[in-house]
Amino acid sequence: MTFGKGSHLHLIDGSAFIFRAYHALPPLTRKSDGLPVGAVAGFCNMLYRYIEANTGSDAPTHAAVIFDYSGKTFRNDLFPAYKANRPPAPEELVPQFPLTREATRAFNVSCIEIEGFEADDIIGTLSCQAREAGGRVTIISSDKDLMQLIGGGVEMLDPMKNKRIDREGVEEKFGVGPERVVDVQALAGDSVDNVPGAPGIGIKTAALLINEYGDLDTLLARAEEIKQPKRRQALIDNVDQIRVSRDLVKLDCDMVLDFSLDSLEVQTPKLDDLLAFLAKMEFRTIVKRVSERFGVEAPAIPDVPAPAAAMSEAPSAPKPVPFDTETYEKVSTMGALERWIDAIYARGYVAVDTETTSLDEMQAELVGISLCVEPGTACYIPLGHTIGEDDLFGGSNLVDGQLAKSMVLDALKPVLEDDSILKIGQNMKYDAKIFARNGVTVAPYDDTMLMSYALHAGLHNHGMDTLSERYLDHVPIPTKKLLGSGKSMITFDKVEINKAVAYAAEDADVTLRLWQVFKSKLHTEQVTTVYETLERPLSPVLARMEMAGVMVDRDVLSRMSNAFAQKMAGLEAEIHDLAGENFNVGSPKQLGEILFDKMSLPGGKKGKTGAYATGVDILEDLASEGQDLPARVLDWRQLSKLKSTYTDALQRFINPETGRVHTSYVQTGAVTGRLSSTDPNLQNIPVRSDEGRRIREAFIAPKGRKLISLDYSQIELRILAHVAGIDSLKQAFRDGLDIHAMTASEMFGVPIEGMDPMVRRQAKAINFGVIYGISGFGLARNLRIPRSEAQGFIDRYFERFPGIRAYMDDTVAFAKEHLYVQTLFGRKIHTPEIATKGPQAGFAKRAAINAPIQGAAADIIRRAMVRMPDAIRDLPATMLLQVHDELIFEVDEDACDQVIDVVKDVMKNAAYPAVVLDVPIEVDAGIGNNWAEAH
Template sequence: MTFGKGSHLHLIDGSAFIFRAYHALPPLTRKSDGLPIGAVSGFCNMLYRYIEANTGADAPTHAAVIFDYSGKTFRNNLYSAYKANRPPAPEDLVPQFPLTRAATRAFNVACIEIEGFEADDIIGTLSHQARDAGGRVTIISSDKDLMQLVGGGVEMLDPMKNKRIDREGVEEKFGVGPERVVDVQALAGDSVDNVPGAPGIGIKTAALLINEYGDLETLLARAEEIKQPKRRQTLIENAELIRISRDLVKLDCDMELDFTLDSLEVKEPDTEKLLAFLSEMEFRTIVKRVAEKFNVEAPAIPDAPAPSAASSPDAPAAPETKPFDTASYEKVTTMGALERWIDAIYARGYVAVDTETTGLDEMQADLVGVSLCVEPGEACYIPVGHTLGEDDLFGGSNLVDGQLSKNMVLDALKPMLEDESILKIGQNMKYDAKIFARHGVRVAPYDDTMLLSYALNAGIHNHGMDALSERYLNHTPIPTKELLGSGKSAITFDKVEIGKAVEYAAEDADITLRLWQVLKPRLHAEKVTTVYETLERPLSPVLAQMEMAGILVDRDVLSRMSNAFAQKMAGLEAEIHELAGESFNVGSPAQLGEILFEKMGLEGGKKGKTGKYSTPADVLEDLATEHDLPARVLDWRQLSKLKSTYTDALQTFIHPETGRVHTSYVQTGAVTGRLASSDPNLQNIPVRSEEGRRIREAFIAPKGKKLISLDYSQIELRILAHVANIESLKQAFRDGLDIHAMTASEMFNVPIEGMDPMVRRQAKAINFGVIYGISGFGLARNLRIPRKEAQGFIDRYFERFPGIRTYMDDTVAFAKEHKYVETLFGRKIHTPEIGAKGPQAGFAKRQAINAPIQGSAADIIRRAMIRMPEAIKDLPATMLLQVHDELIFEVDEDACDQVIEVVKDVMETASDPAVKLDVPIEVDAGIGDNWAEAH
């Protein structure tokens, strides 16, 4: 086919596909020889999905995948530092580059790379040639450098967002049309590619200048006219550098190519060659999909050996099941159809379940529908709450016709959902369990694919359904935005047309069942069955009960605190202005930077791309060791955060019916096993400052009840003493000594008796800071003391406890060898960055050292929480909150002592019988009318 009018050329940015694939998948290796193939696997799946999706009127007639050629290009001759800051490609990615080229050719798609030129230049040249020949061009990339090509029949498609970028999209990104993108980039520069640009000028300023003066050369010729002195001087002094930058970012669209557009015509793959390549890579799932698509026999791939316990958790092939077909899912609108599904569930013995609701708040969202799946590819959706989107005259919602009654559906499902012989499978099942619980249905037992993934892969990837589906099923779920939209125009699920809802909701249940089939068998192979069955799965229903109970919050107390914080902030502002010698906006980092680094002349100021100073907390903490003004600003910022994040925001989370705050706990929020909480986050209420501690006064007990707080005492130091086998620390705990006070006495040469609490708090910072690899620099910042003094504390600490250094070194060595560390209870915390170089190296080592200690502490309180419902079932007590090492209960006034005795026993023996610690575990208890009093 001759390229011309009516032709449509697709140009795929191959490098972008490779890096997206590499970072999206775990580090896979070919089983037969250990060859890294993760990026190749992802690349093949992306290319196959691209080919499958491009049908119809918008399909390409011609296509090519364009790659960067390794080595220097003509731009390095223009500017030797071009791309000098870019790190080398990851070691395991390098051998995969040629394989992605081979994959492209195997799919029978043109594969192009040219020595001395970047992929962008080739794309630019082909775009111009195609446009001049009268054809259309779609560039499949999100690279901003390619936006200069848009227009005249050339558009871009961002494959990550599935968003088309036309002239308006370019103007939204750069503030100018495509023809002036190069001018803006020349001024703004690019730190990634080390394009210098004009110092202090960013995209917005550059666009403003180009729009005012028309083009770059005119701007540089008339730079003397610019009123702002700094901007004027920058342009005059850096004119030549700006012109070099323009030459670096401008694409060469006139390359001489040794092939024609006609040679890029789309062709069907040669199935024999394609399957041979995919089989050689040992890609079982895509081999089966390709064979089914072209109706040929799939070649046999030898079974891989079973993974060893120490092997990295490579993603297995998806189960051999039918492809996804959303059109096959059933809409259930009769009781007869629902009964058939229930019969099928009892025959199978398990079912994947998902709910659709009007929002993300489980305590207030309405149930819209339920989806079920008993076999891969066989799923249904039962709509019960879809509305017409308009209220009737009496303020009620008009339900769409043809739906079953919500009560009838729940009455039919309840026996099955509560049947102990039927396993319910969900993704983040705690959410669905709470929705059902609000309707009188107690779901049990259940498996959770999110928790299965977490037990297997903590530290490797996230555990959301979309990510897991991409990773393990090679399937991209229907995006939520397609149904609900986004921003102000977004709708709730009850307004979604039922036909679309069936496809989306049933697909979720189908995906969940398939994920369960992939992940559940891996527990035994990876030796984490105990972690899942004793720490993760049984904790989920306990958390659901706590979340539904909520904690009573006094709105008036929060309101009074907000007012008090506002007054104190005003006082601090006045003090800051006096220290500065002038008034300025304390909340403006730029204005603060000018005061600190220009007016006061302090060291450490750095300007960002906008040309303005950055004043993050770490910079201010360094300065606060020697100057009062930054210290006062830190105090002001802390109050501002307390006011906005807690005393103001907490009021909006008070449930209108219960008067309580119902936080949501996230089991998978931290790789160590620590819980996180959200909406609102109650884990991060500051307790180091008096103001932060006061916020807890708003959390109260109802009349006739008390709050009791039980808190593990120095649990992580006790675990450190055990795992590092430090006899002096173990003996100190056995003798009941206060470790922080002991450290304070050693470090600060003060007696333990009558010690100043602030001195003890400083010692606590040293204890925990040193355990987690804090530097003298970091400790100085935390304590606001000189760095030399802080380093002296650290040196003396290791002299006193040399076993801690040994533990640290041994743990890092283990992590480097195995790519994971373990808690005392067998939880694997993967450390994929442990071999990193540069700034990441120190962080990765500290994380590896921290994880076994913090993770073991998290496992201990998990074990206590799991045992707690049974222990207190006959007592007038309700477990409400978990905050790090602390549990909060609401208890009848006359039962506090009895409850404390029972709860302390559960918490102090939580590690038994799995682990017998060499040090005693101790729990501190308190009682009060509010959380502050109890703690």
């Protein structure tokens, strides 16, 4: 096929694939000779997934994997120190480099590397050739150096985040368009590649300069005009160095290649060659997947023992059992079930999984149960598979050959409730609620999702598919394969039983294997206490809260929704008057045209679609400058969100059986340990506006009961005072002072008595902002004051409380050395991006500084929640909700004061005895007929 208009070229950054594979997977050696092959295995899996995923109308017509050639390049002739700082590749990775090239050719994908040139130059040349020929290009890489190529039909796809990077993405990262990326990089330099740049000038400053002067040559020619002395001198003194840096970062897009674009046409893999290579590498899992995918017989891989030397190093390492879904058992007789129950008692533990008709545990019907007692030995017990449509009375036609649900549950109940049998699950809270609704209380249990969270928070998500691929090198059967998608998607009860057996039993098998991997790692990574005292015991507490639910008044929501609609209509009329014409207020495109074309307001910036950006930040900036129309639009948007997200949507979440709303808490959603909630999200209800606070009026207590709210007072500031050792803050908390007024008094030298509320507000914004690493720009926006004044506040704050700056510097240094930070309670929050450069580095540092504080606050309320069921066991009270630092209970009217005393005591002393804080913990309490009154 001749490359031209309509052609689509994919250029894969091979080195990125290799290093991602190497760091993502545990070490793996070929059994026959001990050769390291972990990176090759990961590379093959990634390449196979890439090929499988890229089908359909947007599939590439041409593709190539581009590799760096080992050795010096022309850049070393320009600047001998180029990349001199880079450490050598890990010893075990070196022999795998040529194997990844061999793997690429085995998959019948073009494999390119050229002596004297980097992969980026080859990608640049091919991208330019393809663009000139009228085709499209997708560069599959996260390498920032390639962003200079974007535009005119060339885009990037970050495979780590599955995110497309276009012109707007480049501007977000560099502050300039692709055509000026080289200029910015030449100024900022790159310590990783040892590109010198201009000392003291980073990405942001470089972007400001280039945007102001247009391009690098103009900037250097007019450097004398720059007002800032340091910046001016850095450019004047280093002009030659900057020009060399430009030559180093600019890609060579004019290479003479000995092949054409036409030769990169996508080819079907030659199965004999591919399977022969995979078998030679002894990759059993992917051999099986490829063979099944193409319907051919898998080549035999001899089960050769490892060399004696390797065996002597790890004599007790068990031989991994291959996954084989054909060995899983369908249990359809009570005799077979009894044999499994006997095996569970003999083993002492069992992996358990349920299949249901819905992700909503409060309405899902149990379809089947999976069990696994050892790797490769698993079964599925079908209970509710149906055929055809339900009848007119809601009845269903059960498929023959299934055991009665009641009989199976009666038989399993003693096992699942036996304290001597450990139950193992992945996201066990879901399964526990399903069993609870069927009369079975599952305990005790381990949860592999929570184990992974304790071990790997900040590194990756903790879903079963991710964990299986990463730690077992196995891709489970995808749900989509069974259920389909979109309008044709079916529920699990409609899945053919034989297919359900393979899928469901595999889940239990994977879960057991993950448990075996993670259980010992908890100890070696020193997070056993986090898992055993914070994560695992919280799960059943959350399950009970979710099942209890909270009562919501549908009529209150309906009235609010109508009131919001009327107020929105009034705002629309005001907005139309201010605009001088009618337009769709909800249309960002039409709004942008009104603001920036018709009204000629400053700040107009068009995106790739040609429409102006009208995000919150832009509208807030315009509103802060006294513009009424954007201020009214912000009010309208807030009401619109409240109406759609809460007053309308919450009505749909009211359970028809209980009359309550049952949220689901996610323990693993935030790396710091904070809980999040879904379906519906009750933790993001706005509280800063009157309308937002009114939403809470719809959350009510039933007759004869009250809602009580108990909220930690300034918990994160108290933790900051403790960990940073700020004596004045600690004493202020001990004395019960107004901490924000005290801070204002310390900073601005004004007495606490009779303090101007605006001064206190400024101190409050700084107190809370510092915890989250707020910048002068961010504080200026929050307080609507000049940026220089805001930065002055922050500088003065650090001068007055030097311990906070020391804490921040020490935390960042620790994170850079260890790639994680830790809370007072031992929770590890991994910070893999802490060593990156550019805008991402600032975010990573702020996250590292905040994580131990927010994480400790999350740990404290977790400890309180874990202790709460025992504390209120004999009281007429039910814990319903957790919203960050707040707990909400439903209590009999005459027991409110007693419950508040008990709960306060638990919350105040939650950190003890693990941590003895230097500051007192205070808890505010409120009582009401609804949540708004109680808070």
